[in-house]
Amino acid sequence: PPPRPRFRCHGRGALTSSCSILLTLLLLCHGWIPNTHGRLGSLLDTLLPWTALAIPPLLVTALLRRAWPALAALALPTLVWTTLFGPALAPKSVPGGDLTVVSHNVNQDNRDPQGTVRSLLAARPDVLALQELSPRTAPAYQRALASSYPYHYYEETVGLWSTYPLHNARAVPIMPWTRSVRATVDTPEGPLAVYVVHLPSVRVTTAGFTTRGRDEALGRLAAHVGSDNPRRLVMMGDFNGSTDDRALQPLTTAMDSAQSTAGHGFGFTWPSAFPITRIDEILTKGVEATSAWTLPATTSDHLPVAARIALRGS
Template identity: 65%
Template structure:
């Protein structure tokens, strides 16, 4: 009987063992390769990634710079078409709302460029309007003046008068009177204001005597008047004004009628020789509007010089713009404020004035 040889079996087992070892080693190398960090990208790929990061937030940064330019130099905005420049200047304080709108995409994009660029409009807006938010009033003043567009559709003239009397104004100007309501205001104010004059849509009531009273022809019907108020501290030339309305429609910011009336008013003011002058009423425009410059270059806005905040007056439920103004020349405003809402769609405005010492008034038309 012959014993079987085992040499071939041993060789087969060794082969299978080496193959298993090789497979295990290969699997280990594969696992290590999977766990190992990936190789750095090639140089062109790194360059593309850097450019992509640099471009991130570029649009937001450009918009931030544009916003800063609009706020700092609104006069550079062309007024055509549609009086666009005047419209932007009218709502200029509200450009602050664009800043949060730009912060959101800067945060979403996580862009240092966009975040850094927002410093520019914030700084410009704060520089131009930050002082407006401060209280610039001071004690003193010779008399209090107030103005109110009472609204021709006012359903409660008596209630409106009660609000105005609470202001204790020495001189009170009313705009947008009608034949129906003018007599009601006349009766309600008679006991507090013994001196008054009104014609058509504007009127002036005073605790002091009035002289040299006349209507001014700035439009075909009466929307402006002038009177001299004889106070114990000196004479005051008071102009009551209601400029024509403006609209925003498909034609743009329609200001032609207002601007033409303003031109006629400023021509009257250029002939004024009184030392103390106040021009008050509804101007249907902001003091920042370039159309107001023929007036504002010679007269100071009491809200700018002695107010607290922007003093928005229209619409009364949520005021967004100050179109009811008090401008002074010679006289100095010591304080300025808005009065509580009445049944009108405008808020009343008031100011306390210091008058220059009494001197002869002289002629208005030298």
């Protein structure tokens, strides 16, 4: 009879084993990669969940070559990835909440503001934050939202609409032009500080991950929030960075991500046609998110994000 196939313990399986070990080290030690030249650390932080795509090809290679050591080595990155990101895949929402908040970068070239508004209103938000308004589209959004939101404040490219009264609405100086506003929402459960934010864009170029403008604006925003220090805070907007990005720690160390604490899955938002990262976020402090989710795509290149917020007892 022909000999039975056996898994090989040496030879070409060594390359697959080596790749698995390198992937494990990358997952475990990515925080040690310096974030100096090219901001490589921030780029890796952002894309780290996608390292899972390397596991199936390694598995197929090990099976085709019948290499036991390669299969055993592959268990290492699989276990580490599952430990790091598995909790994000589990549903964490709970019933309840006192108000719904929605945030959306509507795209300054959006040709259908009315359609975008209809899509956003389907979530029945009590507080709505919009970014990337333009002189052409801002009046259209104001008209479309007027009947549902008697209270609003917008300046240049960012705005806030609310079913509850707004107080002390003002721009937050994080850039030469307005990319952040702050207001107090007078909810039935007491005042809630709300920030709307649109941090500068980042690019991946031959020079690396260009984040200088974003990081400088983020530092000013974190300093402003620190001096403001409201007891209850919701910050919404386009941060042009994942909350896994170490550069966002001035905010994420003091606030919780609604998606991380009450969402299901990674909740990627950009680009809307095939999201690869979550740069649109709802952050909270002194309140609790009971659920978080992304809304269906509009004509923007970002997906809207939503969360249900519990104010009672906070």
